[in-house]
Each structure stands twice: as structure tokens, then as C-alpha cells.
Amino acid sequence: MIIALVIIGFIFLIGIFFYNSLIGKKNQVTNAFSAIDVMLKKRFDLIPNLVEVVKQYTTYEQGTLTKIVELRSKAGSPNISNAEKAELDAQLSSSVKGLMVNIENYPDLKANTNFINLQTTWTESEEQIAAARRTYNASVTDYNNAIMMFPGSLFAGMLNFQPIAVLETAAEERKNISAKELFNN
Amino acid sequence: MSFDLANNVALQQVLATMEVERKRIAGTQTKGYIFIAAGILLCVLGFFLGFPIPGLISGLIPLIYGGVLLFKINDALTAYQNAYKTNVIGAALKFLDESLSINPYQGIEASEFMYTQLFSTEPDRYKTEDLVTGCADKTLFYFAEVHAEYKTVTQTKNGTRTEWHDIFRGIIFTADFNKKFNGVTIVRPKDFGAAFGAWFSKNLFSFGNNDVVQLENLDFDKTFVTYGSDQVESRYILTPAMMERILNLNHQTKYNISLSFIESRMYIAFPLNRNYFEAPVFKSLLSPDTVNEDISTIKFMYDIVKELDLNTRIWGKE
Numbered sequence: 001m002i003i004a005l006v007i008i009g010f011i012f013l014i015g016i017f018f019y020n021s022l023i024g025k026k027n028q029v030t031n032a033f034s035a036i037d038v039m040l041k042k043r044f045d046l047i048p049n050l051v052e053v054v055k056q057y058t059t060y061e062q063g064t065l066t067k068i069v070e071l072r073s074k075a076g077s078p079n080i081s082n083a084e085k086a087e088l089d090a091q092l093s094s095s096v097k098g099l100m101v102n103i104e105n106y107p108d109l110k111a112n113t114n115f116i117n118l119q120t121t122w123t124e125s126e127e128q129i130a131a132a133r134r135t136y137n138a139s140v141t142d143y144n145n146a147i148m149m150f151p152g153s154l155f156a157g158m159l160n161f162q163p164i165a166v167l168e169t170a171a172e173e174r175k176n177i178s179a180k181e182l183f184n185n
Numbered sequence: 186m187s188f189d190l191a192n193n194v195a196l197q198q199v200l201a202t203m204e205v206e207r208k209r210i211a212g213t214q215t216k217g218y219i220f221i222a223a224g225i226l227l228c229v230l231g232f233f234l235g236f237p238i239p240g241l242i243s244g245l246i247p248l249i250y251g252g253v254l255l256f257k258i259n260d261a262l263t264a265y266q267n268a269y270k271t272n273v274i275g276a277a278l279k280f281l282d283e284s285l286s287i288n289p290y291q292g293i294e295a296s297e298f299m300y301t302q303l304f305s306t307e308p309d310r311y312k313t314e315d316l317v318t319g320c321a322d323k324t325l326f327y328f329a330e331v332h333a334e335y336k337t338v339t340q341t342k343n344g345t346r347t348e349w350h351d352i353f354r355g356i357i358f359t360a361d362f363n364k365k366f367n368g369v370t371i372v373r374p375k376d377f378g379a380a381f382g383a384w385f386s387k388n389l390f391s392f393g394n395n396d397v398v399q400l401e402n403l404d405f406d407k408t409f410v411t412y413g414s415d416q417v418e419s420r421y422i423l424t425p426a427m428m429e430r431i432l433n434l435n436h437q438t439k440y441n442i443s444l445s446f447i448e449s450r451m452y453i454a455f456p457l458n459r460n461y462f463e464a465p466v467f468k469s470l471l472s473p474d475t476v477n478e479d480i481s482t483i484k485f486m487y488d489i490v491k492e493l494d495l496n497t498r499i500w501g502k503e
Contacts, residue, residue: 035417124364131420138399138416 027145032136043125047072057109137166204470218252222247269464285319292329301452303443308333321490326360355457362451368414374441400427
């Protein structure tokens with residue numbers, strides 16, 4: 001009798017342990033996503049300043065600037081899904097990259113201290129976002145492994161936990177940022 | 186070697202002068218050892234031939250004389266070894282980069298050694314010497330030789346026995362990192378203990394403030410275990426490119442290196458099994474590989490900054 005109780009108690013404890021670890025992993029995924037969100041917001045906040053500085057020096061990049069501002073206000077709207085936000089960020093990122101390349105034609109702008117600061121902050125945010133995305137992917141993999149492997153799969157079935165897709169990294173993000181390419185000196 | 190020591194006239198002159206001194210020391214030391222050996226031989230011979238007392242007396246004289254010779258040359262030896270570090274290594278450093286300098290009497294303090302968080306055992310005996318400081322482009326760095334040990338005391342039949350064990354022996358290198366960060370990231374070689382500890386803290390229970398950071402570079406994850414106080418920040422430091430560079434650096438060394446990133450600085454521990462920057466006594470200073478080996482070590486340390494791309498300062502830290 002006692003032995004049976006001990007065994008049941010032991011199984012119960014193991015059950016609690018696995019359940020808690022699963023919940024912990026799920027929360028970790030949410031937490032990791034919010035880290036990306038914070039970084040994205042930080043980057044979106046740079047846009048108005050960037051647009052202001054660039055506007056002073058050039059009238060030719062209006063098209064790109066308008067597009068960037070639009071994308072930014074879309075990304076800032078409250079009812080937007082995570083996937084949409086990531087997509088907008090990718091578009092925004094490539095537009096800004098294009099802008100940075102075009103700016104090579106404006107030596108005055110390139111030498112502007114505000115602009116240089118913005119450029120530095122932008123690259124910093126790029127790498128921070130990349131780091132946050134990698135963290136997110138690591139937590140997602142961890143969570144997916146936990147819900148697909150036994151005995152976590154038992155709980156996952158009961159709680160209806162679904163696997164989450166990892167974020168695909170754009171090819172250019174896998175490359176390390178090279179100072180040479182950015183400043184093209 | 187990126188530069189040719191054989192064609193450096195100033196350095197060759199210093200070496201030639203020191204070679205005379207080395208020969209004198211080596212000669213005296215050899216003489217001392219011969220007298221001691223002869224003394225012992227006389228004692229043993231006397232004992233076996235049945236004249237222990239005359240044997241002992243006649244053996245003791247060369248024995249003492251040999252001892253005195255060695256004792257007297259010891260000061261000259263220390264002076265010669267320090268001159269080697271300051272004049273030869275110092276000159277070679279300047280040749281490599283003007284900003285480099287060596288101080289044989291300084292090193293990395295025990296407190297800084299513990300601050301790196303690369304070692305969990307507090308040393309009972311700590312030796313450090315040969316501090317080399319320099320600046321490679323924008324990056325300030327320094328490194329020194331460190332030998333840290335802990336002791337174990339065991340009870341035996343005849344009392345207690347103290348044994349010394351290495352915590353670390355080698356070179357600790359530190360440089361200003363090119364990104365700003367506030368937390369702690371530690372990269373340790375993955376041996377069996379570390380692998381088990383990492384599995385335990387990831388799956389069951391984590392001790393301390395630092396969690397295991399699972400990185401996506403498989404080679405890196407196989408070679409090292411990474412702990413960090415902030416998962417995002419650890420990945421901000423260990424970018425895919427940085428992981429590759431660290432692996433490259435690790436391939437160039439015999440033993441696996443450990444790294445830590447604390448408050449915008451990086452520390453690297455290189456375990457080594459020999460004492461660096463020591464002047465040879467029984468080997469000619471003029472043979473090129475004597476100095477070259479030491480210079481290659483310095484060159485290797487100097488190149489870390491380039492190898493890890495620490496001069497690329499595009500992240501708002503100048």
C-alpha cells in the first residue's frame with residue numbers, strides 16, 4: 001500500500017515538474033518575442049530623426065523617405081500581428097539600407113554628425129534585433145523540442161500546445177555587418 | 186614571422202652583448218655542477234674503498250666550492266634574465282608596434298583573475314609576471330603570465346601532506362571590447378563536467394545568475410559551453426561571425442581557450458605548458474628560434490585584436 005502511494009506520489013511530482021517546465025518554456029518564447037518587440041520599437045523610433053536629417057540635404061530621395069515613413073506608421077499601429085510586424089520590419093530594413101547606399105552621393109550629408117550618429121545607432125539596432133531574433137528562435141526550438149518529445153508530448157496534447165515556427169533570417173542578416181560596406185570609404 | 190629578426194641590427198647587437206654574459210653564466214654553472222658531481226663521486230668512492238672519513242672530507246671541499254659557484258652566479262643570472270626581458274623582448278615589441286611594452290615585474294592581479302569569472306576556485310598560491318601592454322589601432326589590450334594553484338591537505342601516517350594543483354597556468358589576455366554591454370557572458374571549453382553541468386542547469390535547475398546560452402553554431406556549441414546573464418546580450422556579443430572567429434582562434438592553440446565578456450571588456454585565458462619570455466642559459470641567444478618563439482607568442486596576442494575584429498567600432502562605442 002505504502003509502496004503504491006510512494007510510486008503514485010513520485011509520478012505526480014514528475015508530472016508537476018514536466019508541466020511546469022513546459023509552461024516555463026512557453027513563457028520564455030513570449031518573453032523572447034517581447035525582446036524583439038522592444039528592439040524593433042527602438043529602431044522604429046530612429047526613423048523620424050533619420051528622415052529629418054536626410055530631408056535637409058536632398059530632395060531626390062523623397063520617394064524612399066515617404067515609403068519609409070509610411071512603413072513606420074503602419075508598424076506603429078496597435079492592432080498588428082507579430083508576423084505582419086516582422087514583415088514590415090524587413091521591408092523597412094531594406095528601404096533604409098537602400099537609402100544608406102544612395103547617401104553615398106551626398107558627401108555633405110555623409111559628413112553630418114547627426115547622420116553619422118544615426119547610422120551607428122541603426123547598425124547597433126540591427127545587430128541587437130538579430131540577437132533578439134536568435135534568442136527567440138532558440139527558445140522556440142527549446143519549446144518545440146519539449147512539446148514533441150515524450151513525456152512533454154502527453155501534456156502538450158492535453159493542453160493543446162502547438163509547435164511554433166522559427167523566424168527565418170533574411171540572408172543579409174546572416175552576414176556580419178562590415179564597416180567597409182557601410183561607410184564605403 | 187612577419188618580420189626578420191636576423192636583419193635587425195640593433196637587436197642583433199643587444200643579443201651579441203648578452204650572449205657573452207650568457208656564456209659566462211653557462212660556463213660558471215657547468216663548472217659548479219661538475220665540482221658538485223666530483224664531490225659526490227669522491228664521497229661515494231671513499232665509502233666503497235673503505236676510507237669513508239678521508240673520502241667525505243676530500244669530497245666535501247669540491248661540493249662546497251661548486252655550491253658557492255652556483256650561489257654566486259645566481260644574482261648575475263637574475264640580472265641577465267631581466268635584461269633579456271627588458272632589452273630583447275622589449276626591443277622586439279617596439280619593432281612589432283611602438284605602443285607595446287613589457288614589464289617583467291608586473292602582471293594581472295589575483296583580484297582581476299577572479300573578476301574574469303573564468304575560474305571558480307580561489308587560488309591559494311598565485312604568481313604573475315611579464316605584463317605586456319599595447320594598443321592595436323583603437324583597441325587597448327594587455328596580457329600577462331599567470332600561474333594559479335590551490336592546495337589540498339591530506340592526513341597520512343606521518344602527519345599531513347600538502348599537494349598543489351593547477352587552477353590555471355598560461356596567459357590571460359584582456360582587451361576593450363567593441364560593443365557596449367552590462368551583463369556577463371562566459372564561454373568555457375566543453376569537457377565532460379561542463380557538458381553535464383550545462384545539461385543540468387538547462388533542464389533541471391540553474392545555480393547562480395548565469396543561464397546556459399544555446400547557440401546555433403553547432404561547432405561552437407560542441408567546443409564550448411556558454412553562460413550568460415542576459416540571453417539577448419550574449420547573442421549580441423557572440424554574433425555568428427564572432428563565433429567563427431573565436432573557433433578560428435581556438436584552432437590555433439594547443440589547448441582550448443576560455444573567454445569571458447564583462448562590462449564591455451573581454452578576457453581570454455590561454456593555457457600553456459611552458460614559461461614564456463625566459464632567457465635561455467644553455468642554448469645560444471643567437472640561434473633564431475630562441476627569440477622567435479617568444480616573439481610569435483606576442484605576435485599571436487597582438488593579432489587577436491585583428492582576428493576578432495575588435496577595431497570595427499560601428500556600434501557607438503569609440
